[in-house]
Amino acid sequence: MYLGVDGCxxxxxxxAYSEDEFEGAEFHRTLRALWGANRDAERILVDVPIGLRTESSEPRACDTAARERLSPHRHNSVFPTPIRAAAHEKSYEAAKATQEARTDGSLNRQSWGIAPKIAEADDLLRDSSAARDRLRECHPEVCFWAFAGRPMRYSKTADPRRAYWERVNVLRSREPAVYDHIWAATEQSYDGEFSTDDLIDAFAVALTARGDESGLRTLPEAPERDETGLPMEIVYRPAE
Incomplete structure (x- = not known):
């Protein structure tokens, strides 16, 4: 089983996909619960930063590389990654103070918005060696870039209708039946809410996860690791 996961x-x-079939979608309140339900998965790609700096505001090389690939219009979808201690704080004010005390930079609201998800993933991966072997970082806009050979033209906020169809058409180049799969996923019942954009992003990440390991690439090609050994990488799958 191959899973693509997006936070909401x-x-x-x-x-979820098998090698040949769409297996469905599922919702979990926590990443730990998702992992507990999918320990047998071959690969789980997650749209969340994995691998964190401790005392430097220097951008992770994977984030810099992703912004370069997504420029000039989609690079803003890659938010600056907070240091580990800031990501684990309980309020924006505390996280910002920690970031400023330990680095020569600060922390914006966008980065704080994803900090609880970052901390959740960090806790799981530091606790579980099995999860470290299965979960890797991905980014939906990098997936779309890799499948299409170019960044997406339309913004999901400024032009949501065109953005939706642009991205679905790119997914169809990877999986011709994906529209039926998206429809089937929207017909399921879930114990939580998420947007259409979240679902489409999860499909992009899942179709990146599906397939042979040899077809995967990373930004950068030789990722660095943080002090806990977690890789600072963004996984993608080039168009075949």
Missing amino acids: PDGWIAV
């Missing part, structure tokens, strides 16, 4: 306000939405 209520939790995490995951899309």
Whole structure:
């Protein structure tokens, strides 16, 4: 089983494929619960930063590389990654103070918005060696870039209708039946809410996860690791 996972306000939405079939979508309140339900998965790619700096505001090389690939219009979808201690704080004010005390930079609201998800993933991966072997970082806009050979033209906020169809058409180049799969996923019942954008992003990550390991690439090609050994990488799958 191959899973693509995207964070949403209520939790995490995951899309699952086998080698040949769409297996469905599932919602979990926590990443730990998602992992507990999918320990036998071959690969789980998650749209969340994994691998964190401790005392430097220097951008992770994977984030810099992703922004370069997504420029000039989609690079803003890659938010600056907070240091580990800031990501684990309980309020924006505390996280910002920690970031400023330990680095020569600060922390914006966008980065704080994803900090609880970052901390959740960090806790799981530091606790579980098995999860470290299965979960890797991905980014939906990097997936779309890799499948299409270019960044997406349309913004999901400024032009949501065109953005939706642009991205679905790119997914169809990877999986011709994906529209039926998206429809089937929207017909399921879930114990939480998520947006259409969250679901489409989860499909992009799942279709990146599906397939042979040899087809995967990373930004950068030779990722660095943080002090706990977690890789600072963004996984993608180039178009075949």
